[in-house]
Amino acid sequence: MRNSQRRGGPPSIVEVARAAGVSTATAGRVLGGYGQASAASRTKVEEAAQRLGYRPNGLARSLIHGSTETVGVIVTDIGNSFFASAVRAVTDVVRAAGYEILLANTDSDPAAEQRALTVMWEKRVDGLVIAPQGPGTAERLRTMAEAGLPTVLLDRPLAALPQVDQVTINNTACARSAVAHLTRLGHRRIAVVSEAARDLDRLRDAPVRDGDDERPSAARLVGYLAALRRAGIDPDPALVVHSPYDRDAAERAVRRLLRRNPDVTALFCTDNVLSSGAVAALQDSGRVCPDEISLVGFDDQDWTTLVRPRLTVVRQPRRELGAAAGRKLLERMAERARSRAGTASAEPGDGDRTDTGAAEAAGNGREAVDLPAGERVVLRGRLITRDSTGPAPRPSGPTPLAAEPSGTMSNRRAPGSPSGEDEEDSA
Amino acid sequence: MRNSQRRGGPPSIVEVARAAGVSTATAGRVLGGYGQASAASRTKVEEAAQRLGYRPNGLARSLIHGSTETVGVIVTDIGNSFFASAVRAVTDVVRAAGYEILLANTDSDPAAEQRALTVMWEKRVDGLVIAPQGPGTAERLRTMAEAGLPTVLLDRPLAALPQVDQVTINNTACARSAVAHLTRLGHRRIAVVSEAARDLDRLRDAPVRDGDDERPSAARLVGYLAALRRAGIDPDPALVVHSPYDRDAAERAVRRLLRRNPDVTALFCTDNVLSSGAVAALQDSGRVCPDEISLVGFDDQDWTTLVRPRLTVVRQPRRELGAAAGRKLLERMAERARSRAGTASAEPGDGDRTDTGAAEAAGNGREAVDLPAGERVVLRGRLITRDSTGPAPRPSGPTPLAAEPSGTMSNRRAPGSPSGEDEEDSA
DNA sequence: ATGAAAGCGCTAACAA
DNA sequence: TTGTTAGCGCTTTCAT
Numbered sequence A, B: 001m002r003n004s005q006r007r008g009g010p011p012s013i014v015e016v017a018r019a020a021g022v023s024t025a026t027a028g029r030v031l032g033g034y035g036q037a038s039a040a041s042r043t044k045v046e047e048a049a050q051r052l053g054y055r056p057n058g059l060a061r062s063l064i065h066g067s068t069e070t071v072g073v074i075v076t077d078i079g080n081s082f083f084a085s086a087v088r089a090v091t092d093v094v095r096a097a098g099y100e101i102l103l104a105n106t107d108s109d110p111a112a113e114q115r116a117l118t119v120m121w122e123k124r125v126d127g128l129v130i131a132p133q134g135p136g137t138a139e140r141l142r143t144m145a146e147a148g149l150p151t152v153l154l155d156r157p158l159a160a161l162p163q164v165d166q167v168t169i170n171n172t173a174c175a176r177s178a179v180a181h182l183t184r185l186g187h188r189r190i191a192v193v194s195e196a197a198r199d200l201d202r203l204r205d206a207p208v209r210d211g212d213d214e215r216p217s218a219a220r221l222v223g224y225l226a227a228l229r230r231a232g233i234d235p236d237p238a239l240v241v242h243s244p245y246d247r248d249a250a251e252r253a254v255r256r257l258l259r260r261n262p263d264v265t266a267l268f269c270t271d272n273v274l275s276s277g278a279v280a281a282l283q284d285s286g287r288v289c290p291d292e293i294s295l296v297g298f299d300d301q302d303w304t305t306l307v308r309p310r311l312t313v314v315r316q317p318r319r320e321l322g323a324a325a326g327r328k329l330l331e332r333m334a335e336r337a338r339s340r341a342g343t344a345s346a347e348p349g350d351g352d353r354t355d356t357g358a359a360e361a362a363g364n365g366r367e368a369v370d371l372p373a374g375e376r377v378v379l380r381g382r383l384i385t386r387d388s389t390g391p392a393p394r395p396s397g398p399t400p401l402a403a404e405p406s407g408t409m410s411n412r413r414a415p416g417s418p419s420g421e422d423e424e425d426s427a
Numbered sequence C: 001a002t003g004a005a006a007g008c009g010c011t012a013a014c015a016a
Numbered sequence D: 001t002t003g004t005t006a007g008c009g010c011t012t013t014c015a016t
Helices: A013-020 A024-032 A039-052 A058-065 A081-096 A110-122 A135-146 A171-184 A197-204 A216-230 A247-260 A272-285 A318-344 A357-361 B013-020 B024-032 B039-052 B058-065 B081-096 B110-122 B135-146 B171-184 B197-204 B216-230 B247-260 B272-285 B318-341 B357-361
Strands: A070-075 A100-105 A127-130 A151-154 A165-169 A190-194 A240-242 A266-269 A294-298 A312-315 A376-379 A382-385 A422-424 B070-075 B100-105 B127-130 B151-154 B165-169 B190-194 B240-242 B266-269 B294-298 B312-315 B376-379 B382-385 B422-424
Touching: A013 A024, A013 A039, A024 A039, A058 B058, A070 A081, A070 A110, A081 A100, A081 A318, A081 B081, A081 B100, A100 A110, A100 B081, A110 A135, A127 A135, A127 A318, A135 A151, A151 A318, A165 A171, A165 A318, A171 A190, A171 A216, A171 A266, A171 A294, A171 A312, A171 A382, A190 A216, A190 A247, A190 A272, A197 A216, A197 A240, A240 A247, A247 A266, A247 A272, A266 A272, A272 A294, A318 A376, B013 B024, B013 B039, B024 B039, B070 B081, B070 B110, B081 B100, B081 B318, B100 B110, B110 B135, B127 B135, B127 B318, B135 B151, B151 B318, B165 B171, B165 B318, B171 B190, B171 B216, B171 B266, B171 B294, B171 B312, B171 B382, B190 B216, B190 B247, B190 B272, B197 B216, B197 B240, B240 B247, B247 B266, B247 B272, B266 B272, B272 B294, B318 B376
Parallel strands: A070 A100, A070 A127, A127 A151, A151 A165, A165 A376, A190 A240, A190 A266, A266 A294, A294 A312, B070 B100, B070 B127, B127 B151, B151 B165, B165 B376, B190 B240, B190 B266, B266 B294, B294 B312
Antiparallel strands: A100 B100, A312 A382, A382 A422, B312 B382, B382 B422
């Protein structure tokens, strides 16, 4: 009873063919736009398809072609404005090439990430953009990449995956530049709010270099440490406060910090939601910014110019990050399509080794494409100097003779930025 | 040469079966978790699958089962924090039930929306959540819904689609409540920034009721007009300023408004990005808020409590909106699954009419499920009174004798809200 | 418990 | 130009 009874689903091509009085092959030819068909059958088929409300079944088509015109996107939280922007950009780029987006959130949960990867794999996405969580992911990703899935890492590098393209931001340099800005202003008690505070000890000895294996929060913490070192300041663990990516948690953390360490004169936030929590805490603390305490935020969101004082921030190219990842992915997918097309005759630059040890060694006895080394794109963020950072206040005690110039107690600008905002490179 | 040569793709079940020395049927049984298999073959198959890195092909599975475990989500812009939150909530709800998300942005472009719908259709999503653009979409959506695709409208009602579930917010009531708050404070020259300003003439006579056919921006404009009418104020078209959903455009629009109409004492923004543009323009204008001009924003974002004065806003339950849509969709999909399961024997509450006129009349000669009337869920937003709204200033001219009480010129609170923020219902 | 075979909806050789 | 047929990878009778 193939295709004879209606089963509730949409009409298939055989129903259209029957209605049009032609074979499924001809129906396919006109509806799929391949091969040739006479004008007569063309109209008959089109009319029938129209009447029945026919839409081709992409699943069947994909099953044959081996491609789904879909790319997977895995991030921690699409509700976070950073990823919302980045994903939007990825979408725009790949959609222009005809690809749709299968989206998954992991909430930084490795198990959720594993599940997401499995799903993407089973749904046979043509490519993958992922902001990976941890080293545990690397192995799985390598397996998938070696099995031929074009993959691009977004926002977080993975040293264990040199075969894979990685698009990131120079987080360490950005953070270093932000904190150097503070030390230059004379600050010495500089606190940082970070999701990676727990890794402090490990990061003390980490190389000061971007594009390695650290997640963004850790990379930024490394930058913080580097800037302190450069200024001859010994990092005080009490000033490295941990907070998860949650505004209220950040607010509480900063409040506690200020209570316990009233001598802190500057604060560096390593993420947009941490920044917003810190601003709230600062406002609540009654300490005036930047006179009593300076603040550098991360991620140049709209509201950072709306609050007073306007926030000095590290701006990261969120959309460009997503767009770059999308473009890289398109490249890789194109390459792969090309190589698959020519796969029957000869592998480019590689004879017809059918079952050499190399492939076996890759783990699963199947053709493990040895990929050209993955490219690393490191986009540059930069420090935007605005009004929330100013010279370090005199240490408490008897007021020194060289008093502050009068009339500048509020809304003071950072020195060297006479008007508006000032951009500072962070290379 | 079925499955014999490796074609670069992942291993199929026949390769696993061969490697395990069993038939594809048994391999399927153990790998798919259906039917029975002896412990012996089970281990053999599992071992082989493991070794080959086998992952079932979801496409083939879907082709058979007729379901993809995927729901489509179509919004205007996932980069907009409103949709980012809502989509996140949808994702969480449906993912818990095992569904993935196929995401598309339309940028309010009807053509893009049509394309997105086509794609979702061809990819055979099991359900659809959509923030529709316009009446043009309704027909297409109806076709799809009648063809059996569970569909839920998000954020924007469509009167032409009574068969479909709709989850929206009481936009008109919210806006009315916001503007009533202003009139109660004595404001009479109240401007509004809206994406729907061009529809002003049409909306003058629109019924003051939520859940009809207006898009959110229009519904809010209707609420604005209603509140003015109630207060006996004749709406001045010059105070209804248009702006697209773009922060800078909104800022320019408000700046122009204030230049041309210096007598405006209050401003109502109908969207989060418009709010942020308005705040910027206000700050730039040098007019002090709320003493010289009051402001009500829309959408309670984090930054609205960070700026000074803290913004009075209409809070809308963004996440709950998405969650409700997700839940409704799950319900519908479950219903449909149930009815499809029983379709071979008997339709529930409907004899086996095979080809009655009713189905034919639906347009395409196929089974047009006549759906139970769609449900409407209207979630309630509410006004949060904070510091950006205050009594209307005295009209300019000679200062009247009844002077302002001294010492309250800045950061004044709205009357009736002695401490913190005040919630006001908007039913 | 297992295997052979049909079939989901479509595309692609191959014949006619 | 058109129809016949095999087959994508899997599930599912139906025999055995």
